[in-house]
Amino acid sequence: MHRDGKAVGFLTGKMDLATRAQSGQTLVLKRGVARFDLTLSGNIAVNSLTLKNAAQSVYLFPQAEGVKSPAGVVRKDVTVHFDEVLTTSTPGVLYVYEQENEGLEVSVEAMVDGQSKVLTKTLEEKVLRRNSIYTLTLRKDTLSSEVSLDVLAWEDGGNTQLQPDLDSQITIDKNLSSLPDGVQMTANNTVTVPSRALDFTLALDCDDELEFVSSENPCVTVEAVSSGVVGENKFVVHKALFPPGYPEEEVKVFFRRKGLNESYEEDCVKLILQENPIRLEGFTFDLQDYTCDFGRYIDNEMGRFTLPEGLELVAEFSEEDKWVKVEQVADAANTYRVLAGWKPNDPKADGRKQSAKLVVRRTADQQEMETTDRNLIYPGGIDVFFSAGVCCLGAFAE
Template identity: 50%
Template structure:
């Protein structure tokens, strides 16, 4: 790779668990954030602050050349000033001397690791970086009856430690020391993991003091710790009562001493699933070697028997996708456990898990004492936007959605139903064909729904076995139910009001329950004729748009002139944007052809006249004529500027001589330069790749519209398959 090339390097973080007897490499559980720094020729050249954690802890990094050392850091947000860490700002020598400090005596948990890039020939391979914890852990072991540990104190603990592992265990030169006191809410009478944590340190003064009681008498046991306390290492503090002398002792041991050979039990027999003692549920199977059990995706709650010569204790692992609990039995019938697992929803892969046990009388946990459980994926197949949570079985769109939400393909012999509890039937489920077991899940819309105020709508999808009617699975779908007031004219559901404020946000729009004209029992034209000036301006102002911002410009008074605040000549023409680019979910800017159905394009159709009929530009289903009814206001002000007579008008057609529903147009005139608003000269936004539009000045005309023209936006409801 040449000097100027950029390579995409894949790096996998291999997170080491604390090095202790019987431990295995951890998976980095609990890591909240990962960052990286690249040093080349002894100088920081690249900082990676936004690495996204993936399921397999792989990260993609761009490097300019394959050289230098890559340092990986996890959970160091509070230890490094990442905002001010910039390339060229620190040398590698200075970097390796960086330290972490305790807070209120507690060290910050973090991981670090590094890898050299000098030997790489391409960026296509995946590098593994061994990530070590920056702290050491102390465990407390209690050996003897009636022993209670009340307090543990680590004396003279170094309060600072190096971020990165040094050539030898050491402490920073200006390190401070303090005591770390561990008080327990209740006296400890059994083994306890992680009673204290400290930074890696070289410390000949480090001591441990343990306050214990036995048979009503109190004791304090003290011992010096080893001088070198290593990162990523477990140290056990054992309080032991000798059987013969009844003497109390404090023993200290480092688990991972080099050269030590871990002791393992004399295993007379491996453990197996005992398939003869219990009846397994439907779909559960055990392999011939009796060491692998396969579970279906369905929810299960059953007992299993483990075949072993020793009594077993299950090792709790919160990461397992099921729960195992011991079943109280007699000593003749030990090693019986209860396994409970939830339903695995569709869309998740097959999983494998190891269930570990400890033999009674042994302290260690050994790989031989484990059994594998395979959890099969759900046979239901999903398509589209349907994604159900693994824990709550919920697909929460958290926004308004309609039309086809997705498809579910069920196993043969099953069907899909939609159910609602105290809710409208806003979802329908339909089978794609008689020969297919695929079901479409379709979201619906209700015109002028009085409950469309942004509330949550819930539906339940139920999987039912056809042969016996047994309902085997259920999943929930949730959306926000928003709706804009609409009126249907010539085949189009027109919104009754202009877009206001943030045109993409329902929060700024007039929603159905807020429809002021409907509340007053009037048409929009009647409401505009009679409402207060403030109410008129609430609908009229902040409804002028330009370019692709989607933010309504406010009309303001400036030097005796009304101007649109923030107007400037944009780089894009609004009419050539995607029809849904500026609209809230489920709505869109009308195509120019929709306006052709209700407008006459020869300057003759005017908003300042009540007249008709007019012949429309493009008749729809034979409806060639429309009529207008106008109104005006002379009592409106913008700041201290009184507006000239402002006109508004409704456009309607007739069926058998009777007036049909209508669409009313109003709004600030267009601004196309620095001179301000041109009153009653309205540009009406519409989608037109050819850059045509509708302009009223003083009559309506279909013509090319320049990008510099501000416009009012009247959305329509996007086509919807299901109206409920």
């Protein structure tokens, strides 16, 4: 039965003593519960997870006829609330009993780009198997605001090894990997990645099945790909835009050998994140939401952008007055000054917090071309947006 609303973890095994020697034998135990892992991709923070209509009890030992729930089993919603919201992929977020059930649904409450969302998915599997792992993938599309919840088919929990085989270092199989233009493999466990947002698939060569653990940089998220091939480790790497102003960085992406509770320093691949070709003065953009908040009064020149050839900088406003002005530097065609004004240019001048969106885009000539600047622009030529917010008393009038 459940204890404090949670499934009680237990292990079982069987041995026929009549046909075995009385000493020196090993009894193999397997977990009696199923485990749910959570994989996140994008600017997502998970508050809670609910498995609806879950069985509250289970047979102690597996049944010969397969997965079967006890007669008259009580079914309730099982919810786990996280004390600290989950912003990275996390294993073991929920444990439930083995059960047969046609009404299982999983529901996730999350904040996506600051907006509250509840996503629900019906499990295609009609049974949950003990000693198995189910992966919930909550993904925000790189190029849109769409959010999806996927459930990977169950995988055998396997056996737990006491020690990892550190002689088997993780390497990248270039032939089985899918690397887009600009992504280059520079060592057997290292790839170099341009600053733009992109996705690519890495096939990892390892003697054990691997699980993603963590990334050292929030720009990089990873999720497993179920290829259906036994022993094949494939992962999709989602790499967000690396904003200007940050130097080139080596990021380690850590994995864990399936069945182990710990990850080890050696079990990683390295990504070299190339710096953005835009040069900045005066601005520091947040690595995750690309905003720059000065947090104080500021006027005159806020900073400068120096852009690669074929690009330009403009300011856009929603319902805000046009308080930011962008102008090219006369003796440096690729450099733009970003200026904030002062009273009386802003007729309101009420001390409100003002915001503007700075847009790096291709020039008119470049927009007519089919090619895309691979160091900066998203595939398809979508503009790159940066936001700048500042507490300011005035603004430039148009």
